[in-house]
Amino acid sequence: MVLQGITARPARVDFITDCYRIAGTVLITSSGVMGLMNDPTNSLIEIQDAQMASLLDPGQLARTFKSGSLIKSRIIACCMGRREDLGAHSLANRGYTRYSEYALYFNVGRYDVNATIEWTGRVEFAAILAEPTRDFIPAFNAVLTSLSVENMKIECPAILMNRRAFSLMALQDKIEVG
Numbered sequence: 001m002v003l004q005g006i007t008a009r010p011a012r013v014d015f016i017t018d019c020y021r022i023a024g025t026v027l028i029t030s031s032g033v034m035g036l037m038n039d040p041t042n043s044l045i046e047i048q049d050a051q052m053a054s055l056l057d058p059g060q061l062a063r064t065f066k067s068g069s070l071i072k073s074r075i076i077a078c079c080m081g082r083r084e085d086l087g088a089h090s091l092a093n094r095g096y097t098r099y100s101e102y103a104l105y106f107n108v109g110r111y112d113v114n115a116t117i118e119w120t121g122r123v124e125f126a127a128i129l130a131e132p133t134r135d136f137i138p139a140f141n142a143v144l145t146s147l148s149v150e151n152m153k154i155e156c157p158a159i160l161m162n163r164r165a166f167s168l169m170a171l172q173d174k175i176e177v178g
Contacts, residue, residue: 014079015070018109024050032087033078037160038134044069055149076109076165077144079156086138086158107168108161110147115139115159125169136160
């Protein structure tokens, strides 16, 4: 992807779909991976230097490719190794708005996710699900486990989850790991 006149930097992201875990590099601007995933003008994500593994055999590399495109609507979650890769939006209004952290459980497709979200005021599940400006919801300190693959667990400081794939959201007293 060529971003003319815009400063872009690479970010390493693991994309989770129904069948594959695809780890690769995407070019992001100051809006980060969240801006890239929630951009309504593009339905594809360009990925470079990617490795793809089947979720049924996660230890076996299915294939590698130099560049390719992923369909955003088919992505269940985006796991990032750095919270900063989410983008400037995750830091916006930090000094002016009071955020509370909530430990939540999500069932997203064939995956369970335990994570923390930051929200102003009381958590309203309807507001999260009906938010018109973004399909991918950010969360932090996430643990994603597969319901169909034993021992598949991804721990990451930042995650974006496709809200259109949510089956269940629940408030927790604390985050349960594993």
